[in-house]
Amino acid sequence: MGFSSVVYREMKLYAFSKLNIVLSLSAPLIYSLLFASSLAGTISEVDFRGTLVSYPEFVVPGLVVLTTLLSAMTSSQSVFQERDSGMLLEILSCPIHPNVYVAGKIFGTAVVSSVQGVGLLLATVLFFRLDWSPMALLRGTLLIPLFSLTFNAMYLCMCGLARNIQTFILSMNVVTMILMFSGTVFYPIASVPTWLRLFATVNPVTLSCETARAAFLGLSMSTSLIILLAVMFLITLCAMIILRRNVLTL
């Protein structure tokens, strides 16, 4: 009961304005299309696990991951808004266990990020006329909630650790830039400088991009998927512990 109510509220907050839905989908879309179109003109093919693929085929899975990352970054800030507006106290005064609230929050924000990720996927597939098989498309689409959960849990961890929204915004700007450019959104891991490669390999953005690419291109993704699942569970567990601790010191 409590879990679905918290998720319902997240959906309401996302969907209350049609303009906001359009803006949330169009901003990463425009940004992504501009970026991908300009790079697509200069890079013709990319080697991914020994297979040569066109740059759009390479970059679209990365853009989907990037969209969920940026959406998670925005959604997670609502924790501060809830605390400052008294909404968090209101929710916790309802018959809802703090753990259920935290779980609902992670899941609810992940659903919002997933919607944006799927929206971007559809738009970019049509724009670049990618001829991925329906099965590959389905496999990739089903992975989007996994990326969203991981990133939302990660940013909610940061929310729990930050004292206020200013600290959170400053630190997430740094963290997001590092994750984005040390990850393999725009280029393959072989292009990452050697000194950064270890971090790039364990970076959740890299893990997500590699898994998404394998799924869309019809390649094996079992190893990266298992690692990604493990990372997701670990980060989600951390988020649960950190946020619950925060909630109890309200």
Add this chain to the structure above:
Amino acid sequence: MDEVVVVNDLAKKYGETVALAGLSLSAKKGEVLGVAGPNGAGKTTLVKILVGVTLRDSGDVRVFGWDPSTEGLRIRKSISIVHQRGGMDPFLTAWDNFGIYLRLRGLDVKRGLARARALSERFGINDLLHRPLVTLSGGESRKVQLVRVFLHDSPRLLIMDEPTVGLDPASRRVLWDHVRYIATSLGTTILWTTHDLHEMESVSDRIAVIRKGRCLALGTVNELSELVFGRVVEVHGEIPDSCRSVLDKVPGVNVLSITPCSAVLVVEPGQEVVPLITEILVQNGCRIDSLTRRTFSLEEAFLQLTEEGD
């Protein structure tokens, strides 16, 4: 069970700041208990502990006989609460906020929304239901919050933390009437915190005066005024300033205020000094037009007790 809320020697600190320092009070079934205290007295901390959102450091708390630190979920099913800060989603409409609240509380949504319609009419917000809360005035938002809390049609305990801030006088009356109605007809216990002592006098059956995390007095308005604070003697007429120093020396009498045309004196309980006061005033050239004895008003009592008066 007659006692719905029982608090004994409750203590809570936030770091070095003491919020509650041995607070004790109780509220009975169907009673409206006013909790009055200056800013920072510990009222909101008490509310948070009662609903099990904040954990206490020491002392004993029972709500419906259950401990909020371990049975918070159970307690929260049977209570409704208006927090001091709105606790609503400002970009959503009142109607959406009602829907969310009903779901979060696990109440029947269809029935709750039908009830919302009737209550909105009573509080005069029918035309505002489909507007985002950010477009409403502070008082209108408060009315939405009040309607929302009454969507729970049979709470055993209703906690209202400063519920009338921003409300116009007519709406306050509607709220007082409604609260009195649910206390008497449903047997709901009401815990009402406010700074407005006139309101507290109008609504509460008993009042707990708290300061610096302690309960200084608990009783009806008359009990607080009579038993704890003594009586007031008010003199009107022509009163020379020299009277003050003479009256100050009378045992059991404190001069609260003195002007050329009136004097307000506090007489300690058990003292019968009015004839002496009259004699002293006359001897010192005072013309007495009227002399009245009365109990403290709640406001005077509150200020005396919390040491905020002169």
